Amino acid sequence: MYSEKVLEHFRNPKNVGVIENADGVGTVGNPVCGDLMTMYIKVEDDRIVDIKFQTFGCGAAIATSSMATELAIGKTIEEALQITKQTVADALGGLPPQKMHCSNLAADALKRAIADYLKKQGREDDLKRLGLDNLPEEDEHDDHGELCPM
């Protein structure tokens, strides 16, 4: 069902953990749906110098989290915002279709972490310019896929 690459990232996920005093934190998902993910970033000169994640979820949820952190590290925040669900899935050699929406949340968590960073810096103009000023509240969970039973 999963590609070798997905299984490899599931077996040995990169960047698992928490960054104390992170510059930005983003959480998406819902334990009711079976996937919940938190992304922590450390940023210097608008470049992601460290990134960590914690994920509750299936194999795909864990593998996409790991891959997204690998794709994001070292990138500027603007570059990192180009990372999408599709980018992450492609980098993993594809995901089963039913996992594409429900479990592939890492790009969204990263986006939220970047928004959180900009917010903490009081950079309202950048938030608006990058389209991050209107992200739905975390507890609305409206972005975890149309297939989730909740």
Add this chain to the structure above:
Amino acid sequence: MPYLDYVAGSPVDDRVVEEMMKYFSHPGNPSSVHSLGLEARNVVEEARNKVSGLINADSSEIVFTSGATEANNLAIIGYAMRNRRKGNHIVVSAIEHISVINSAKFLMKNGFEVDYAPVDRFGKVRLDELESLLRDDTILVSVQHANPEIGTVQEIREIREVVKAALHVDATASLGKIEVDVEKMGADMVTISSNDIYGPRGVGALYLRKGVRVNPIILGGGQESGMRGGTENVPGIAGFGKAAEITKKEWRKESERLKEMRDRLIDGLLEIEETFLNGHPEDRLPNNASVRFSYIEGESILLSMDMEGIQASTGSACTSKTLQPSHVLMAIGLKHEEAHGSVVFSLGRWSRMEDVNYVLEKLPPIIERLRMMSPLYMKKKSGGD
């Protein structure tokens, strides 16, 4: 390597394979009048005797099908269609196999009324609730003997006492594990499956008590006393017969052996912190250990175990085709997040105590690793400190 997923599929016993090999290339059609046809007919009828003998039925009461799913379809849909003029209402338990649930839904779309009998948190059908659902126009009640996912065994005799309508019992999971005696149950229809007693897949049977009538749902040339069309699967049926013969001799002793392993497995699993048993603590199948691990998700547990050579199943939504959590786990009142972390280990004829020990050695670090990745667990831990 420990295969603990007998609930999903069982290997075929070598003795059964040997029996089946005799008939794979045999050309005889049991309906033919010539001698080769007669040979094939005799094979089928001998198997029918053995299968009926396992459940204390008469051989004339056995209809061979392509498996438990078809037998359940035939029982629910076939019975309702045949007996429609007697009434329009059927009741099935909330934790029936999906082939029963979907048969009931099919009937609902075709004008029948369906109620689902609720179960308690251990998965036992609540007799008082069942009784209150029964009506004058209730023609059929379907309750499984034991649930493969949580292991709970129902009190069929007590259910029989309150049900005046026809009673169908799905004994797929219980056959060969605990006693399945159609007379003691008082059932009118009983579903059984070959693979669950280490016979081939693609074969099952429906017991139809003498006088109980159903409409066939597979239409053909009148085979199986008109109850199931299509040329009989002779090697498959021969294998089912052999499997029934072996099971009849061995099941009691085997059941004790399984129970010992199951108890050790459950005890060991529950030693892992925040791990809970699903199903009934005593009235459960001797081969079933169903548990849930808080804060983590079943598919990741299965993948991790598979990397250690251990196979099991989960009721997590993340592995189902519909992405819905198991209806059984919902019916016993689990929250979605609890259902996600459920894993069912099922033992069988080739399970050994060293398999159980291996699982108990390998599993705790897997659970620990996934929990260390889980924001739910870390939150709980920091909250608890």
